Amino acid sequence: HxxxxxxxxxxxxxxxxxxxxxxxxxxxxxxxxxxxxxxxxxxVTGDKIRYVDWVLPGVLSFNMMMGCLFGVGYVIVRYRKNGFLKRLKATPLTALEFLMAQMTSRLILMMLISSTVYIGCDFILDFNMQGSYLLLFFTALLGAVCMISLGLLVAAKIASEELAGGLLNLITWPMMILSGVWFSLEGTHPFVQYAAQLLPLTHLVDSARAIMLEGAGLTDIAPHLLILSLMSMSFLLIGAKIFRWE
Structure with a gap:
């Protein structure tokens, strides 16, 4: 950078x-x-970008990813392990409705937490913000939906908390390293850059960083938002299809 x-x-x-x-x-x-x-x-003219300004969008996105994946994943597995989901099976509730309800509750909580962390970091660090706060909030909202959907997909059939934790760690580690959270991927092997584009956290980090540092608008980050939307729908629909109550 x-x-x-x-x-x-x-x-x-x-x-x-x-x-x-x-x-x-x-x-x-x-x-x-x-x-x-x-x-x-x-x-060359322009404002100097501090490392904290560059890395903060990635850190906030990474914090959101961890809260979404582990928060909703463990809850679903614990419900299944305790027999709570088995009792819900006797109700008219469908798997998609149940997953949507879990997503909504976790989404509200994560947006409140992320907004609080953002305001606190801004108060302490006074970081750079060039773009629209509304667009940044919408991007974070869509990113949280994608991460929650991925967590629901992982927990759709698993009945063991240990297995769920292992799979979630297996998912989060590549995203933590390859999504540009801590360092730029410029100059890395093309295969690494291509693999990074398959990870939802990459698109969330790139979008947030473009808004905050470059003042990017909706049209500038539209490809990232489209990919996050497609991933969210795919994860949620597949999770509802393979969801197991017992």
Missing amino acids: QVDMLIEDGKTPAYWINRNAPSGYLLERILWGSGGNHYQKRT
Whole structure:
């Protein structure tokens, strides 16, 4: 997410230098020493982005993911283990209605918690916010729906809390590493970047980061929101299809 120097070779060779980067001065001297005196120097303007500003959208998204997956996953498995779901089977309640109710209750709780954490972090760190708060809230809402749907899918048939915990950890670890929460994936192998696009947390982090740091609008993050919507519907429908009451 930080560029020290950008060089353009063309009819008018030029280079852009990042004065805020510690190695920017050294790179400029290396360019001059290697015969690059004819390159035209151009000034880069813009606000400096702190690492805390860059990493905070990922941390908040990761916190939401953990709360959604483990919160709803363990509850469903515990209901099944205690026989509560078996009693609900005798009612007219369908699996989809039950999962939607669980999603709604967890969604309200997660949005309240995430909003509180966001306000607290903003008060302490005074981080950068360039975009719309309403769009950021909608993005977080859609991301939470996707994560809850994934948690419901995992818990749809499992009756053991130990197995549920293992599967949830198996899901969260790749997302924690490959979704760009702590570091950028630029420069990694193309396969890693492609695999990251298959993870819902990647689209949530990229959307939130684009809104907060770049002031992105709805059309800019529409592909990410569309993917999150499709994932949410797929997880929920598959979970309702394979859901086991007993």
